[in-house]
């Protein structure tokens with residue numbers, strides 16, 4: 001028996017089907033999925049030490065090969081600066097500039113974490129922009145697993161869409177028209193019937209989720225023309241084709257200018273998982289959460305004392321490492337409407353005073369705060385030194 005087999009049995013105990021994406025499950029080929037341990041260049045090595053030449057490339061991202069030294073160095077350097085701040089960074093603008101330089105139609109960029117979020121967000125944007133509900137997609141194209149996109153055609157092309165998965169409401173599926181890829185006539189028909197209700201057409205410019213099916217000549221051009229004629233938004237889902245078909249994606253190759261482009265599959269998951277798992281191991285240590293709780297308590301108690309001394313209406317909530325503070329005369333805050341009644345003006349002055357003094361709090365009166373295990377008494381006390389001064393100036 002192999003270690004891969006044991007790994008699969010172990011995974012099945014905790015992960016439905018033993019995999020986190022159906023495409024990894026080997027259902028289409030039979031047998032059991034192979035568990036991998038590492039990859040370098042064109043090779044993957046499984047947990048039993050067997051080497052393979054890899055043609056999956058993490059479903060596209062590994063266009064430079066696995067563990068490319070420059071990529072790994074960039075990840076290590078970035079990781080050494082901390083894994084995330086929940087605040088703006090320069091690299092986002094560098095990425096946005098790079099994308100706009102590479103992808104011909106792109107003027108502005110919103111960065112998200114997955115292709116599913118990208119297509120879901122693009123559709124919401126198209127619906128908001130047009131004020132329409134219906135979307136057109138094509139059978140065999142995959143656009144992630146959001147509700148509106150897990151839909152197949154009903155019995156006739158133009159009947160209501162049918163959910164492809166239990167759990168997708170029929171009412172959501174009803175807004176999705178599923179047509180035949182490379183059949184422009186079906187799209188003409190759909191627009192003739194419901195053109196003024198169609199918010200967007202979403203399509204893989206080369207279908208990569210029903211094997212590899214390029215668009216027939218005129219298909220993408222026809223979609224562009226129909227969208228223009230009816231004020232609908234053309235979304236090219238280049239999650240798979242972007243940077244692989246051509247540097248500028250399939251739209252550069254075919255000379256089609258979509259209104260929205262979705263990209264993804266840029267980085268595989270092991271890095272994020274390694275970071276998350278290492279964090280959870282630390283968080284499982286004895287006393288970890290007691291330390292978080294103590295730090296947050298010390299902070300909110302200190303703030304309360306200072307606010308009271310300054311005669312400012314103030315109250316706090318705290319549970320474990322999570323806390324909230326409210327500029328409010330009410331002694332306890334338990335409901336949303338109480339939050340909306342807090343003194344926003346004083347909050348803003350406090351916020352900027354703290355920022356000036358080198359304390360970064362959530363930049364909104366509607367967000368919780370958090371401490372980490374590295375928020376020692378010294379750190380909390382330095383925070384309270386700053387806030388003491390700020391409370392004096394804003395009173």
Ligand SMILES: *Cc1c(COP(=O)(O)O)cnc(C)c1O
Pocket residue numbers: 113114115116117119142143144145204208209237238239240264265
């Ligand atoms: C994989 C894929 C998605 C979904 O991306 P995830 O990152 O898996 O959510 C969307 N569109 C296409 C064309 C894809 O191949």
